[in-house]
Amino acid sequence: MLSILVFLPLAAAAGLLAVPRASDRMVRWSWVAVSAVEVVLVAAVWLHFRRHPPANGGFAFEVRRRWIPTLGSGYHIGVDGLSLPLVALTTVLFLACAVYSLRQTRRVRLFAALFLFLESVCLGVFVSLDLVLFFVFFDLSIVGMYFVINGWGHAQARRAALQFFLYTFIGSLALLVGFIVLYLAADPHTFDMVELIKANPLAGNTARGAVALAAIFAGLAIKTPTVPFHTWLPPAHTEAPAAGSAILAGVLLKLGTYGFVRIAMPMLPQSWRRYAVAILVVGLVSVLYGALVALAQNNFKRMIAYTSVNHMGYIVLALGAAGLVADNSEQARTLAITGAVTQMVSHGLITGALFLLAGVLYERRHTYDMDSFGGLAGPAPVFAAVTAAAMFASLGLPGFSGFIAEFQIFTGSLGPAPVFTALAFPGILITAALLLRAYQRMFLGTPRGEGFADLTVPEAISTIPLMVGALVIGIFPRFLLDVIEPASRALGVLVER
Secondary structure, three states, rough: OHHHHHHHHHHHHHHHHHOOOHHHHHHHHHHHHHHHHHHHHHHHHHHHHHHHOOHHHHHHEEEEEEEEEEHHHEEEEOOOOOHHHHHHHHHHHHHHHHHHHHHOOHHHHHHHHHHHHHHHHHHHHHOOOOOHHHHHHHHHHHHHHHHHHHOOOOOOOOHHHHHHHHHHHHHHHHHHHHHHHHHOOOOOOOEEEEHHHHHHOOOOOHHHHHHHHHHHHHHHHHHHHOOOOOHHHHHHHHHOOOHHHHHHHHHHHHHHHHHHHHHHHOOOOOHHHHOOOHHHHHHHHHHHHHHHHOOOOOOOHHHHHHHHHHHHHHHHHHHHHHHHOOOOOOHHHHHHHHHHHHHHHHHHHHHHHHHHHHHHHHHOOOOOEHHHHHOEHHHHHHHHHHHHHHHHHHHHOOOOOOOOHHHHHHHHHHHOOOOHHHHHHHHHHHHHHHHHHHHHHOOOOOOOHHHHHHHHOHHHHHHHHHHHHHHHHHHHHHHHHHHHHHHHHHHHHHHOO
């Protein structure tokens, strides 16, 4: 089932490229159909996982095949409570982008094929249980997004795409160094994640553990991104097409944070605990810096990009706090990790919707400058209502998924890291201020410019369900938390080793 889930979009992309005479209309609807099938498949996986949960937060739907035996690397995939929610998020966001792109007219066949390719490689990252396989999918995601930004972006797209590629590719090289250190330390040598987690090969080796953690953390921090590795993100978002920005923020950034919980924490538990304070500092600076710089932006899309740095900072803060929790505080550690994973899902839904809504602004006025808008609530009431919901959800209003995630993060982090957690609290206030100010400037007051059309049917169908998802998680979170918590508890036990 997982192999079908991962490679079906890739097969569809190859099929679209193999039929050069296919009409744009057929290509668009084929893309939507394949993305919808992916959502159905992941729903079936979710239901089976809930009915037959693996013991002790283990993996389900595992597949092991020989691949590169001389390297100790195999085709090993599976899902647990940390990866399954992100697999589901990926399929939902790609379906939303497929529907949103029904209006796409520029090189539609190649555009659809690139997004289907991206869906396959992103899903591949989340289900990989082998470091080489993880690295292959991780690197291919960089290539796919580079071509999306470069080929369909705005005026400075080439420069932004090149900066994105160089930054994240350097990060992937650092990641590879860390993987090789783990491989060489294991006896017998292996890249299998499950075997490496069991072996804990760098236990007691402080120097090599520090090198491996530094390399892996740097590679993942660039992808996340955290301060000071974030500088590629604002230009990439600003110049990318709306669907590209939604996938970049909603899915690709999660490849970094997911790597922390799948690789860094369970494979290097002693090093993670030893340098937990440094990780907390990175998280705290990202929270405050992202919010403060977002407050100074006049470009709506750039502002949302910096709020992503802020929200990713909360995840790093929680995971750093999980490394500080005392041995007798298993509940706090589980709560912090669960909050971090919930924040990944929440941020993907909410910020993905915000970037698609930003695309509506550009489609109507060809600018993201907030001073070019005003009084939009009059001519576009549906657009105003959906944007208001997305902004309130982003600032963590109760009733939305952001509140559930941030409440768990702060509750789980306050005990082990009270000073860092207290210093991070103003980030919520600053985020609320900047989002409400932006909404007031753009949607209230005196109208500016010519008429502004309300959401079209594809725009509404692509954005409203994302907000409904955030609302459902905010009100009925158990269906998500019941999946995440056992795996978070198992990860907490591994970190405590």
